[in-house]
Amino acid sequence: MAAVTRDTCAALDAADALAPLREQFDLPPGLIYLDGNSLGVLPCATAGRVQDVIRREWGQDLIQSWNKAGWIDAPQRVGDKIARLIGAAPGEVIATDSTSVNLYKVLSVALASVQAADTDARRRVIVSERDNFPTDLYIAESLARQHGFTLRLVETGEIAAQLTGTAGDELAVLLLTHVHYRTGRMHPMAELTAAAHAAGALVVWDLAHSAGAVPVDLKGCDADFAIGCGYKYLNGGPGAPAFLWVHPRHLAQAVWQPLSGWMGHAAPFEFTPGYRPAAGVKAFLCGTPSPIALAALDCGLDTVLAAEALGGMASVRAKSLAMTELFIALVAQRCAGHGLSVQTPADQALRGSQVSLHREEGAYAIVQALIARGVVGDYRAPGILRFGFTPLTLRFVDVWDAVEQLLQVLESGEWREARFHQRAAVT
Amino acid sequence: MAAVTRDTCAALDAADALAPLREQFDLPPGLIYLDGNSLGVLPCATAGRVQDVIRREWGQDLIQSWNKAGWIDAPQRVGDKIARLIGAAPGEVIATDSTSVNLYKVLSVALASVQAADTDARRRVIVSERDNFPTDLYIAESLARQHGFTLRLVETGEIAAQLTGTAGDELAVLLLTHVHYRTGRMHPMAELTAAAHAAGALVVWDLAHSAGAVPVDLKGCDADFAIGCGYKYLNGGPGAPAFLWVHPRHLAQAVWQPLSGWMGHAAPFEFTPGYRPAAGVKAFLCGTPSPIALAALDCGLDTVLAAEALGGMASVRAKSLAMTELFIALVAQRCAGHGLSVQTPADQALRGSQVSLHREEGAYAIVQALIARGVVGDYRAPGILRFGFTPLTLRFVDVWDAVEQLLQVLESGEWREARFHQRAAVT
Numbered sequence: 117m118a119a120v121t122r123d124t125c126a127a128l129d130a131a132d133a134l135a136p137l138r139e140q141f142d143l144p145p146g147l148i149y150l151d152g153n154s155l156g157v158l159p160c161a162t163a164g165r166v167q168d169v170i171r172r173e174w175g176q177d178l179i180q181s182w183n184k185a186g187w188i189d190a191p192q193r194v195g196d197k198i199a200r201l202i203g204a205a206p207g208e209v210i211a212t213d214s215t216s217v218n219l220y221k222v223l224s225v226a227l228a229s230v231q232a233a234d235t236d237a238r239r240r241v242i243v244s245e246r247d248n249f250p251t252d253l254y255i256a257e258s259l260a261r262q263h264g265f266t267l268r269l270v271e272t273g274e275i276a277a278q279l280t281g282t283a284g285d286e287l288a289v290l291l292l293t294h295v296h297y298r299t300g301r302m303h304p305m306a307e308l309t310a311a312a313h314a315a316g317a318l319v320v321w322d323l324a325h326s327a328g329a330v331p332v333d334l335k336g337c338d339a340d341f342a343i344g345c346g347y348k349y350l351n352g353g354p355g356a357p358a359f360l361w362v363h364p365r366h367l368a369q370a371v372w373q374p375l376s377g378w379m380g381h382a383a384p385f386e387f388t389p390g391y392r393p394a395a396g397v398k399a400f401l402c403g404t405p406s407p408i409a410l411a412a413l414d415c416g417l418d419t420v421l422a423a424e425a426l427g428g429m430a431s432v433r434a435k436s437l438a439m440t441e442l443f444i445a446l447v448a449q450r451c452a453g454h455g456l457s458v459q460t461p462a463d464q465a466l467r468g469s470q471v472s473l474h475r476e477e478g479a480y481a482i483v484q485a486l487i488a489r490g491v492v493g494d495y496r497a498p499g500i501l502r503f504g505f506t507p508l509t510l511r512f513v514d515v516w517d518a519v520e521q522l523l524q525v526l527e528s529g530e531w532r533e534a535r536f537h538q539r540a541a542v543t
Numbered sequence: 544m545a546a547v548t549r550d551t552c553a554a555l556d557a558a559d560a561l562a563p564l565r566e567q568f569d570l571p572p573g574l575i576y577l578d579g580n581s582l583g584v585l586p587c588a589t590a591g592r593v594q595d596v597i598r599r600e601w602g603q604d605l606i607q608s609w610n611k612a613g614w615i616d617a618p619q620r621v622g623d624k625i626a627r628l629i630g631a632a633p634g635e636v637i638a639t640d641s642t643s644v645n646l647y648k649v650l651s652v653a654l655a656s657v658q659a660a661d662t663d664a665r666r667r668v669i670v671s672e673r674d675n676f677p678t679d680l681y682i683a684e685s686l687a688r689q690h691g692f693t694l695r696l697v698e699t700g701e702i703a704a705q706l707t708g709t710a711g712d713e714l715a716v717l718l719l720t721h722v723h724y725r726t727g728r729m730h731p732m733a734e735l736t737a738a739a740h741a742a743g744a745l746v747v748w749d750l751a752h753s754a755g756a757v758p759v760d761l762k763g764c765d766a767d768f769a770i771g772c773g774y775k776y777l778n779g780g781p782g783a784p785a786f787l788w789v790h791p792r793h794l795a796q797a798v799w800q801p802l803s804g805w806m807g808h809a810a811p812f813e814f815t816p817g818y819r820p821a822a823g824v825k826a827f828l829c830g831t832p833s834p835i836a837l838a839a840l841d842c843g844l845d846t847v848l849a850a851e852a853l854g855g856m857a858s859v860r861a862k863s864l865a866m867t868e869l870f871i872a873l874v875a876q877r878c879a880g881h882g883l884s885v886q887t888p889a890d891q892a893l894r895g896s897q898v899s900l901h902r903e904e905g906a907y908a909i910v911q912a913l914i915a916r917g918v919v920g921d922y923r924a925p926g927i928l929r930f931g932f933t934p935l936t937l938r939f940v941d942v943w944d945a946v947e948q949l950l951q952v953l954e955s956g957e958w959r960e961a962r963f964h965q966r967a968a969v970t
Contacts, residue, residue, distance in 0.1 A: 175585035404782050
């Protein structure tokens, strides 16, 4: 790539069809926010919408709002919007609970499904990546322990070998996060799903760093189950409801998932003592939904769905790749000799919407020094400076300015100051 | 009781030390809301507080708020406020997830605890009431099925017999809702807990209709586990986070509950692949908490804790009993001959903060006709008109006026109109 200037970046912004989408957000002035992969920014619509839910729907209409404001159907209504982003059909997705709780539900059902089919009990292994996001591993560990399965954690390069031969014969469920939280590496979903199916196993995809960030085609990939997060690229707000999807072939009969709360009952308002699961994905609901949290998530989804008129996730993806490509090029061009290496794959097909840099020394402090300068990324051990690129809110000049600030932090050595080395409770 | 007039009620209001607490709420003008046992009313503070969390903490400070605004500790901080209402100590309660999900966690641990101690596998029965709130039964049914226990559902009058003799020897866990959602009957918590312990069993109390409604003394009763709801008498808003409490004796060693998500890990931000439960009740956290929902619940709790300066839950209880007693007396005095009977115990020691009336014919339609007149109660099959009395928001004249409207609905026969017979999705 020829040497890039800030003017080059400004020209890219001027030509960017997605640029108007930035106006949907209430962004802190001057801040370059490269952490939308941790917590998405605030849409302009959210505060007013939540006020209306609180003041009118709750405050004035009170319990009537379960019917009148459609609170009762919100998990499905919001789920239908998510479906449009992940290659699922209406009625297949619900927005509810947390990602961890939703994984517990779908992985339980996946294991039960394998156990029912595998009468000679040969398939008793769940395979995942050793450095998958820990909560997924903790939930899988819990279920493996409960149901007599083994959780086998392997390195990324060892996954393929788990899908063939003896290992493939033992494989019950392949549990992967589509885009890796730390490195930004993206798995080939269609290929791995097909290989796991060929081995006779089921696949659960965690879309925490994919939904709203990269095109996802669950049905096209013939996946089995998926879960994901509402507060990252979907801009649903801190602790937003998560989501889950189940392929219809696993819903041909009503499913009894272990968190069989009343909202997943076939007739919750009959108040009968025996559980009878609802038809379809509704059986994966558990307790009473939060209309306030679902309204905020709905506003976040609208910001992503606004891209549909501008080419949809394909356009978002094109801009995301242009941005990560630009960032990688600028770091190489301007920060050479400062000990930074790129952890995210150079192959665009294997890259999510983030770039992770590695530095042997001072990575945590460099991130803190950047934050002090108004460039927000985050740190992940060991030695990783993580930068998320959300095409809905970021400009190409922001990428330029971020690298400029990074360069200044490195050249000034200011990151060596003690204040940048203090660890917070949440990192 | 001598015949009561509206003036008698007005005099009671004039003498009511808790009357100023009503000013904490944003109540719809003219509405008499007798459904705070289903969804508590909106505190004046909530909308502004949630706006601040959304606009400033999320919108401006973004991920910094996990540390700066204390988002990460909110489940414990809010839990500590709940502890003050239920006879628990700071650090013993967390506010998180839904009541159903929390029951799954604590009942799992209770069953595992029994299994570990009961080496000859004699205790394999969970006892609950047949008409306990269904979601509790559905969760218990799921866990019984998973772990090889039997869920034995009995009538209220049969509970005592389950705690002695052969039945007592088989009893693993007694699972009861303290105040019955439909009838308003309250169990003697101390007595039943002692009897279950004498039988060698553990006790799980659901405080959905107790917390903030009646005095609860979990430690004084030596209970084992409790769960409860944030959106009823705690005024946390629709779908508010629920809570759970675990007696410290069950936390002497770190507890691995099945929903072992990252927030319950001993060191979530070390991102290690193996689960290691946090010490104490924190191990019962699972996914990422919702600071927005917890802020709303916090505002709701403040409205209840405001009673502490006015005698606390003892004063709240005294007013609640005065109100339910008044309602029962007025129904007897004014609605005689209209086929209403009182389902809630006449014995105050066995009465929660609600009164349930029964009518053979038209109960659903009568409730709808009352709502049309601005008196909001709700219907529960079969034939029950349910009225909750929340002493923080209600006046004694409201009780008078509610009975007056009930009388008019009955005398006019307007409830026979077709429009009052249409069933909504949520009842």
